[in-house]
Structure formats: C-alpha cells, structure tokens
Amino acid sequence: MPDMSAGAALPKPERPRAVTALGNAAEIEAQIVAAFGGAAPGLVLVFASDGSLIAPLTGALAARFGTACRVVGCSSAGEFAFAGYDNRGAVAIAFPAAHFEGEAVWLRRLRDHAALDWMATLRAASARVPDRPGRVRFGILLIDGLSKREELVTATVEATLPGVLVLGGSAGDGLRFGRTHLAIDGESCPQSAVLCLMSTDYRIEEVVFDHFTPAGQRMVVTEALPEERLILEINAEPAAEEYARRIGLPVADLGPRAFAxxxxxxxxxxxxxxxxxxEVTEGGGLRMMSAVDEGVMMTLGRAEDLTGGFEARLAQLAGPAALILGFDCILRRIALEQAGLQETVGRIFHDYNIAGFNTYGEQHGGIHVNQTFVGLAFLQGEDDDAAQL
Incomplete structure (x- = not known):
C-alpha cells in the first residue's frame, strides 16, 4: 500500500480549488482564468456535459496558464463543485504547482487492446514522476465511457503502477450515450484514456461508497456476448423479460429510472x-455498463439510505478536506434526484468541498464499478480555509 500520510497536517497557503463556469465558451474560459489566474496551477481538470467544449477549452486554458500546467478534460453526464448536480456549463479544478507536480499521458487505441503500449507509456511516466520522501503519488484516470475497455485499462494501470492509488471515472455524454470527448492541452483523441500521474505533499484518502446491499434473488447469466457487454439470457430466459419479472415491472417500463x-x-x-x-436492446437483451460473461452469478441490489451512509463515510475522514475530487455515477444522480434529495446532496458537496463529474462508471483498486461514488480527499490542517470559489 502507498504511504498516504505524506505531508504534515499543517495549513498550506495554496490549496486545490474548484469553480463552476457558465455561459458560452469564451465566458467559461474567462471565468476559469479569473478564478485560478493567481493560483499558479500545475494541473487543471475540466469537466463539461457539452463535449464540444473540451478540446478548445483545454487548449485555451493551456495557453493561458503556460507550459508548467497541464490541462486535462473530459465530457460528462453532469458536473458538481461544492453544490448540487449541474450540466449547464463546466467545472474546473486547479491543483497548485506548489504542492502538485506530475504528468498527463494518453493511453491510446483502446479497441486494439494495446496493453503493452500502455504499460510502456505508464512506466515512462512513472520514471518522470518518481517517489520522493515526504510526498505521495496518486493517479487520476479518465476513460472513454463508451469504449467498453474500462476493465482492461484499469487492470493494466494497477499492474503497471503497483502501490500507487489510482482512481477515476468514465467520460460521459449526458444520457445520450453517443460520443465522449477527452483532451490534453487542446489535443483530443478518440477511443483513448488519460492518466494523470501526480505527486503531492498533501495527505490523501480514498472515499468509496455505494448504497446497495444484496436482495437475495440470485440469477445466473446463461447466455452473453462479453465483447459487447450484452446479456442475452438470465436463468435460460430472455434477459430483459427475466429482469423485469424479478423487479415487478413490464419490459416496456424498463429505463434509466428502473435501472438506477x-x-x-x-x-x-x-x-x-x-x-x-x-439499456434494453431490440432483441430483448440487457446491455451493461461493465463486463459480463456467461456463468456469472448475479443478485438484485436493494437500495439503502442514499445520503446518510455517504455523509457518515465522509465524517470518518482522517481530517478536513481542502477538496475531494469526486467521480459519481450518473445512475446514482438519477436515483438521488428521483428521491428528491438534490438539496441534501448539494449541502453534502458544499460541507465537504466535493467537486467532480457524473460518470458512466468508476475505477478504483484496479476494478471498474458502477453506481458508486469514488473520491480522492486532499486533507488539510485544522486551520486551513475551504477552497471554495
């Protein structure tokens, strides 16, 4: 396990910051520059539901912040920064160069299973961002959420960077599921992932939370197309029909709400x-957001308290957080909004300085999951002020 206690619990003059920017592309750029211009960032992350913003915005910000700063972005299914869920503009998060240094690298050609190339890229990045006394390394992983390759990418990163805490999210496209966008300093690349390998003198802590427990109804996948993440049969019955029967709905009512x-x-x-x-496919199959295979045993999940357990987990952090970088599944957002908990979520995000985006999937510990909140807390001293803008 990595030493995540590096860095004393003392106030730091420069802290990670986040801002929500609204308006057209030029207005969003201006708001982000105004928010971070005096912070000398070493890394800026940008998340926006409108994927067409990502490449030009990261390029413009890279030009404004200079060569010492990498600007990395991806499209999302919504964003949040110290308040409730939103999808009207962009969220940007700045990590000050005084406390964060690192690399951002492409893992290209996801459909080609180019794991050997990815490993070479990751090893080179690791050599450029070595372990140092008093600091801890961590990774931020952003993956094309429509590539169906999150499991392979996540496992490859975990195997290549042992001992480095890596977590992240799958880039989204709202509820359209059409095309995702990723960019580094204005360069976009389809069918790719980005790994930001960073070093910091902040203490860090992983936060993982989902709100489901097994309901006891076991099912087995009896026919599937693993490459397509497609379940054709459950218990030797058409998958959508069997799933709908188990949850007490007609097949016609299956959709994001039922799935959430x-x-x-x-x-x-x-x-x-x-x-x-x-989604339900035309042939009555169930297309999944994670890997599936024949013979896999599954059970239905029963929802527990959507917010109480989440806040209880955050209250257990080893110290107050200057910022928590969050990756929160779009289906969790749907469930929370349907339960009328938007204000409660917004308060929690405000109280714990949480900023990030809604994903098509989350990665931590070398695995790809769904309907989970995955976050990385950057812990501050007791006397630090919040980093909200």
Missing part, C-alpha cells in the same frame, strides 16, 4: 459490486 433503482450485483471476494444496466 434495481441494479445487478456481482460478488468479488467478500464484497458486492454494482453492475449497472445501460
């Missing part, structure tokens, strides 16, 4: 992980 409230769970080791459903 009734996910499938898979047990790995001692834990259950969510395997979310993307």
């Amino acid at each position: 409230e009734n996910p499938l769970l898979v047990r790995i080791g001692r834990r259950h992980f969510v395997r979310a459903i993307l």
